[in-house]
Amino acid sequence: SYELTQPPSVSVSPGQTARITCSGDALPKKYAYWYQQKSGQAPVLVIYEDSKRPSGIPERFSGSSSGTMATLTISGAQVEDEADYYCYSTDSSGNPLFGGGTKLTVL
């Protein structure tokens, strides 16, 4: 079955650039989306359609996609960016799918 694969964890120091990857065979044809979920809170959309940023999301969040890999980049990560990040896409049949999530630690 189709999967979206993320690293379980990424760790950076404040001010460094954090990169979280998401790989999936359908990504060359399907957009990737990224959700941030802080502890005890609902997910929040931070990137849509590979690289677009919703209003209210800081400019340090950016996205890109090439081939079978999508990447969420947080330039100059802040302590408040510490959260779980989930990539999301659909398979070739349109079925929704989440990646397993990546725990970002900023310290």
Add this chain to the structure above:
Amino acid sequence: EVQLVESGGGLVQPGGSLRLSCAASGFTFSDHYMDWVRQAPGKGLEWVGRTRNKANSYTTEYAASVKGRFTISRDDSKNSLYLQMNSLKTEDTAVYYCARVAVTPNGYYFDYWGQGTLVTVSS
């Protein structure tokens, strides 16, 4: 401001039933597809199912893990979404989120989420 507020969660025994509700405001509810997504304790996000809008005949889809046990419905006159859960299993224990769906030519995604309601299935 878009708001989604879930209710109806609680403790239920295996084999039991529960009905979740999601009250929507701040947008034209009847125009939108709506989904349920769940998250087991300490685990990732899992899509549960979808109801399309009236223009698409209110058709529904379900994840294989809940198909035949869960039913999604909506009442556009009340701006409300529902999840009827029957034959509950311990593995259905999770926080259940309702989410508004954004439809694009390329697929679907969730642009707004509620705060979630916890369902615990245990004896």
